[in-house]
Amino acid sequence: MLDQYLFIFAQAHEDFRIPELRSIAELHQFPIKIPEDIDVKRPFAVLGLEKEEHARILARRCILVKHVYEFYASATSYEELHEKNRALHARWDKYAADTSFKFFVAGFNQSIPQRRQKDVVESFSYMDFQGKIDMKNPELIMGCFEEYYDKQGTMRHKHEGDGNFREVFFGRLIEDGSARSLVQKFDVKKRAYYGNTSMEAEISLLMVNQTLASPGKVVYDPFIGTGSMAYTTAHFGAFVFGSDIDGRQMRGKENQPGIMRAAAQYGVAERILDLGTFDVTHHPWRCGGFLDAIITDPPYGVRAGAKRLGRRETPRSLRRPISAPSTPRPDDQPYIPPMKLYELSALATDLVLLARYLLRPGGRLVFFLPTVTDEYQEVDIQTMTCEGMELVANSLQDFGVWGRRLVTIRKTTSQDYPPPAFDTAAAPSDDVDGAHVPAHRHFRQKYFQKFRSPTEGDEEGSQRSLSEAIEQVAEDNNLP
Template sequence: MTLPCLIQFAQVHEQFRLPELRSIAELNGIQLDIPEEVDVKRPFMIINLSSEDDAKILAARCILIKNVLELWGHGESYEVLHGRNKENMPLWQRYATDTTFKFLVTAYNHSIHKARQKSIMETFDYMAWEGRIDLASPEVTLLCTEEYRDRGNSHTRAKHEGEGSFRQVYFGRLLAEGTARDLIQKFDVKQRAYYGNTSMESEISLLMANQALSAPGRLIYDPFVGTGSTLYTCAQFGSYVCGSDIDGRQMRGKGGVWLLQLSERRLMGLDVTPGIMRSAAQYGVASLILDLFTFDVTRHPWRSGGIFDAIITDPPYGVRAGAKRLGKKDKAVINDKPPKPGNADAPAHLRPNYIPPTKPYELSELAVDLVALSVHLLKPGGRLVFFLPTVNEAYQDVDIPLHPHMKLVSNSLQDFGNWGRRLVTMEKLSGPATTDPAIATTIHVPAHKDFREKYFSGFRHAMNLKDPNMMNERR
């Protein structure tokens, strides 16, 4: 027997709703019966679940769920709603005799005045509810919600304008409220002990953790960890995490004291705790951060494959910080001959305080390399979750780098107008670990190629980006 349910989502990140819902359902073995055609722009979705427990699990973990109802009736008018509610009498009759309850009337995109709320409640008098009203801790909460169309910014609606002209009305028993949304405030970057100008906003990092199927006992890695936003949220759900970055200052915090040896800092009474670990301690997840590494991800030290359950990252794409890799921009030859004994003029790269030079790491190359790295490091069934910025006018599905050992799970757009960023989720298929490059050898040039230059030029060439000749000229 299935349970008809209504999910109300938060009115943000429309394209992220279904991927997150499906991910958490997969993580918990929940069978979802979702209609084939779903309007993702509407915050209401009717599905069938197997039990109330399934609804509570989804509401407790999905960041975008506001509440879940056991749906007793719905329609484009109250006449239709009441007809369906009467047909579903077996669902609610068992509560009508001696159950404490409260009745709420709400609306999406509208505010219903109290007199009409009371009149709406009175239309349900045929249910003959005999239990005691308890507004503080009722056994059952009845919820009636009217859905009004979004008029956008073109029209300012008066407080009660259009009341009753709703798109759909829903009624049922409240099964669970979306408690996971409280984590958005907990991980608010502004209240964090350590953060930087590229720190991921809390809601997005929580969504990424859910897409990565973060759970107790799982091992998750961020190869562009920065200030650690993804590590905290994955650890919040019980995963063991580690991260790396080519610039260690991002992980530990900037300051000249870091040029000193660890023992020297301790003797001087200086703080030796990396910035990421300070924030991890603030959230109570420091014990789940296994380690932090400094290296070029294209020359990584991971010699064994099939290590991680998930790789989750927000690669730098040049707007606030650019990606780097080891090497000299001018392609100068490095003298790698060992110095003679006692030679004080040893080559710079052999000195103890040597900092290797770096050069820009083009985004389209980075994306291809990231997929290839994931094929090597992920266990079969493991997930790669990453953001990919793109020019909206020029984007094509083939822009996503593919690999024969990786399956695309979801591709959700966060739209900023001329450009957007896509949360891409891939799953590693069964097969041997490999370091072969991703299959992206066609003549197609993705819309995120040279993204930094396009961003700072105001996307003036957006209309011509699909033309390979134009792209070749820009290269």
């Protein structure tokens, strides 16, 4: 039978909590029982674990865990709470004789006055602890947490409604969540090298936990950019290889590559295996089945668009005539091949096929996928999977009219598969009558149209579209 533990979560990225807990439990190979009716919007959850050490492991690795307590009781009134706690006399009586201790009372969505905090603490006098009261460094910490309904946005005194809580929880502190301090350590603003598309630290750490990164594993980021996921992945002991179609993102403007400067800042430079500049659709991998995980945030065109080698058809009126350069080209001037847009839905499908080729059995693909909220359906993610790959988690970071989904897919087969063909011509068409169009298809266009239907466009939108087309032609042909 599993013991019960009270988890107290940070009130951020609620949809990511359960996948993170399950991933770390899988990494360390122990069972965890999560209630089917768990409400992730609440900061408290009672979970089942085999032993206290497993609770400590989760507190030390999970980014969204603030504290873990041995769960004693919960109730909607203190009378009920004390009745349940008395029945558990054997659980806490062993600490009563000579253990230094501290009691404290905290409220969620409510400030509790000092006077009532004292009354609540004294109501536990029947526990008869004889040890020294030590408020700074006690051997035992007993916590009592009152959860109130959210009243944000209402005008009231900070103590109004005091005592009318939704539920109260009581338990013994096992460990404070130490992994949350990594959010500050990897803060982008404190980093030696970053760009306008660098992933924020907290999300980067959550992504890494989904990969099951640990010492000795090899993780690949095919759209590494400025390396946000590389540093956090390497922090947990994994080796990282990264690539990007634009080497300038990885190098920066100084002699030492920007990614290596930042990696040295975090003390993980020796775990960055190498960096390569190439188009993922023309990759150099000659064999598969050797990676433990692939982690990436594919560009989807808001701040930077996904590109692949090749030229796209452009209107004749926008083509620039070819002429000889007015000045000789310097001998050391690098050749920049022409590139074209890489449509997001094709990229996502290709990424899953590439992962099936490169991952070892049990390896994971973890990536973000932006979707339009009103258009999203579960089938959008399900249709991206293929034979030998299964969906593990799908967590939403909600921005209102759109959101981005952290998708985790596991390779379930030991069968060898060929690399993907990257054939965009074979991609499903939007023109098929009755066919469901995934909510991430043509996301860039939808974003700049402010998620309005094409019929709602105005003159401003038309002018913007023309401007974007001219800009894109210049990019495709490497023009200034």
